[in-house]
Amino acid sequence: MKLFEYQAKEIFRKFNILTPKEKLANNEYEAIIFAKEIGFPCIFKAQVLVGGRGKAGGIKRIENEEEAKRFAKEMFLLKIKDIPVEKLLISSFVDIKKELYLSITIDRQEKIPIIIASKEGGIEIEELAKERPETILKINIDPLLGFKNYQGRNLCLELFGDLSLVNQFNELLQKLTTIFFLYELQLVEINPLALTKDNNFCAIDAKIIIDDNSLFRHPEFKNYVTQEIKNKIEEEAKSLGFSYIKLEGKVGCIVNGAGLAMATLDLIKKYGENPANFLDIGGSTNKERIEKALKLLIQDKDIKVILVNIFGGITRCDDVAYGLLSVIKEINIPIVARLIGTNQDKAYEILKDTNIILIDNMKEAIKKAVEIAVKS
Amino acid sequence: MKLFEYQAKEIFRKFNILTPKEKLANNEYEAIIFAKEIGFPCIFKAQVLVGGRGKAGGIKRIENEEEAKRFAKEMFLLKIKDIPVEKLLISSFVDIKKELYLSITIDRQEKIPIIIASKEGGIEIEELAKERPETILKINIDPLLGFKNYQGRNLCLELFGDLSLVNQFNELLQKLTTIFFLYELQLVEINPLALTKDNNFCAIDAKIIIDDNSLFRHPEFKNYVTQEIKNKIEEEAKSLGFSYIKLEGKVGCIVNGAGLAMATLDLIKKYGENPANFLDIGGSTNKERIEKALKLLIQDKDIKVILVNIFGGITRCDDVAYGLLSVIKEINIPIVARLIGTNQDKAYEILKDTNIILIDNMKEAIKKAVEIAVKS
Amino acid sequence: MSILINRNTKVLVQGITGRDGQFHTQRMINLGTKILAGVTPGKGGQKIKFPNSEPVPVFNSIYEAKKYFEFDASVVFVPATFATDAIYEAIDENISLIVVITEGIPVHDMIKINAYLKNKKSKLLGPNCPGILVPEEVKIGIIPHEYFKRGIIGVVSRSGTLTYEISYYISQTKYGISTIVGIGGDPIKGMDFVDILKLFNKDEETKVIVIIGEIGGLDEEEAAKFVKRNIKKPVFGFIAGKTAPPEKRMGHAGAIIEQGRGTAQSKIEAFISAGIEVFEEPQEIINLLEKINL
């Protein structure tokens, strides 16, 4: 779960990490009042959970009341990558001596948390990694022991050339590590991290991603708003416990297993169409879940054909067949079904008199579905 | 540093570990009032930092106001192993179904914390270890990972035969482990730990020992009163940074190094006298510290002779000699000095015209000191 | 010889009384797996009857179970909220192989478990994995054994049904399968591709290796490096997720292209440069295998 900048900064402030003075505006009128409270110049920052906010006009420096009025109105009308701006963070202007990059994330290969830092702040780390990888510093954090002060000293020496800032820097690293472990984060990022004129470190921006699997231990995030769920179908899929992702094509897919689902999408593409979605119905499924999956898919009006691809192991093909059978009348687009494995014969028996196109072979089934979609 | 029972229980309550209802009385009048507040029967518990308090009359069950008055008076006049009772803890009576023993300490050999538990509570663990060692259960705690719930389950099964109490028991163990690591303890002990009639665990007694070396990280304990320092000399020695322990004999000792000091005491005993103290003046000492050590020792009126035993390595014998020289006039008991090693010759030159008895050989020096003490 | 397990492997089931635990225990027994006991805290003392098998005793702890049995392996069906504790219990009780089927274990738990494993004897497979199958002999986990034929191809994979799909085609060739190992779909797991490749490389029964990878992480890239340096046997590779959009978890917690890393393209290139022949459709493996001469 991604937190909004303002939510991440609330956590920072709880741990006494310095941030600009900030207020969260829910509409243009609040924005204007808060801007005056905070004083000019100040910064308006659109609260959206997508990258590239700056380039899309989601961050503005506001010099006076007039500008505040104008941009408060404008920015609340803005959409950034299709996402409407619903909240503006009004942030005091910080006098910056130097901009840095600092984050803690997990190194998948080494299976440990790492601190990533760079003298070059304000640029997206992916870009920096491509353009000036030599400026990116990494430090391993022992998962059981945590951050050690000498590591902060080493980082400080690399970033600043001396240890004059080491105490405040290590304090910041200690706090970030604490936050990282306490909330079981996938990422905590400060970009840019400002070194202010009076030699303090200030988090100008803040990004926090919490591991969804750990949320059961963190009820404090239960009611956090997120924008990650973009549309109704995704929301419904999530509530049903399906792993569903909306894509841009015409071939709707119902598959059991994530790997098989990905491979199915890849083949749809290979044979000339685009998949409309990723949908993994999971391992040990039953009739009702198939019904729900189908009802979910038909809400997507882009879909011209539904492809059901099941390798029956734990999943029983006859269960799937009964599920198809029970909703078949509500569906007025073609269905191609490929059911193989446990109770396959029963399934074919159940579906033999329907208009569902039954194809044994995965490749042929996909080709058929693509053919229908292309013609439609 | 040992905490008083009432201090340890304050920490317990901070972590929501159940204790009896309690109030701390500083005099007999408070004791009576608090007893009435808490209700009868209640328990009066003398707050002293020595074992065997119960046997010495330091714990009394109080049935009514009359008894409260009588024992409040009596107990504030009590001395337990020479220590006057200055505070009484007035504790509510708890209806106990079962008494257990529970502690966390450090296993020196394994170099890890261990949980020690027994079905037999209320008995000192040393006694239990001798009499019914089979009832003592031990569980290793990983120093980096901490306590794991399955360990609590295993313990629960051994103690109670089933898992009906596992949730409250694991919660207690989690809290105790947190306290143990947070305050960097050498020992946290609940003895007895009561299982109450309504199946809660309640800490009837509480013992906490903090590692002195970690106190710099725990300023919260700075102003804690302790009774460990029994007399003025020990207090002064501590403030001077000497490692000093008062003993019962006549031969005062000044030695550099703990091992050599212990060996010196052992030989004094072997040759027929008892040492008056343990005093390690440490490694790189100077003239002033020798002066202070001597001035400290002569406050102990039991001392009939002072034995100075120095193996000069980092310690320079001439420094020691100058220290002796400067206070020699204030000392009217015989001094036997054995100075060997760095600048030994200079030392002998410095002291040759004094009445200090100089003996090269450790054994002979000790024999001489003993001889003087025996005659005195 | 199979890798990791064989018909003599003595298995403990953690979470045996749960719906999945009980169902798959039955299926493991059906194939011939030696299930000696199960553990479910609070449910110890009972025995579960399975058709065609001795009743399986249930204990409250591994410690208790070990008073009666020795175990070579355990399989964990415990729900995610308690699975971490079950894994630590198995590690501390010196179970050599721990196979974790459970999905949804927090990532921070997995990094700590991996750190803790460093000076322990246990090997961890999973979590969020289908387990190990030695066709026609034994399995630990949930791989539907009915569809696979014994033979000489070693299969290692990050996914479940895709592995079944491909292994199903392999079983249609004359070669068959020596062992299928599912290492699991989570970003942080126990044994990686390389750990399994090392075992297949040493295994005499295994003459050919099939790696089934997917987007996310660098595990396939590491596998490719290892194959290039160490493996003389023919290796075939499949990568799922060529059409996956960035920053989206494709069902598996680990199947995500993050910060431009972990793309199918990168993995396919790594495979090709290591001499691993890449196939684009599950079914293609049949033709590829028919071409080789062993």
Add this chain to the structure above:
Amino acid sequence: MSILINRNTKVLVQGITGRDGQFHTQRMINLGTKILAGVTPGKGGQKIKFPNSEPVPVFNSIYEAKKYFEFDASVVFVPATFATDAIYEAIDENISLIVVITEGIPVHDMIKINAYLKNKKSKLLGPNCPGILVPEEVKIGIIPHEYFKRGIIGVVSRSGTLTYEISYYISQTKYGISTIVGIGGDPIKGMDFVDILKLFNKDEETKVIVIIGEIGGLDEEEAAKFVKRNIKKPVFGFIAGKTAPPEKRMGHAGAIIEQGRGTAQSKIEAFISAGIEVFEEPQEIINLLEKINL
């Protein structure tokens, strides 16, 4: 051959700019120890001049120092409040032998350091120890080398001056000393008696071993067990603290009789039952050594 160090050991001094660090660096150099560099965070860049030696460069971190030098060992003179961090730095920089002179390191730090060391390459000696001396050749630490003669007796001890006292007598015999190792007076330390006994046992120069123990813990009891099982060389033992009252720390944090355990009596009995000849006065070692024929 000495154990642990020799004249070629390349040594780093952590906390070199402090009073003790600087003083003892000079003395180590005097004996011939190869001190290549020092580390004091914030004081990097300077060079410290020592008579009869090249100036020793000071770095801000071991990481920096390692850009110029390789090290076999480090010696830690850092104050207790910062010593734990210095030890972790040395461990993470793969220093093989870390000798910690510092007194007063918290016990919880030491249990964590010991757990952390389990899958690391470093060996830790101390803390609160005088270090290692190979007479007439090299030393790491603070043992006053002037008083000891080279020879064939290995000395291992929990204390400082008592060790000097006994070693001083040994040096008066014809035998002399191969290596003196002070393992330190803290309750939780790095290498124990047994670790050092193993090295002495294998060392060809060492023909006789002297163990100097004291009250507290069970380290002497473990040593006795090891001697009984593994050591054929003659072993002599001394125990300090026969008159120590219970529950009092006798100068060393580890020298305390707790809950009736760790008494001198118990240790002496363990020594005797292991065939270790126990002496009661430091000076007695002279007579004991004169009686043996080597």
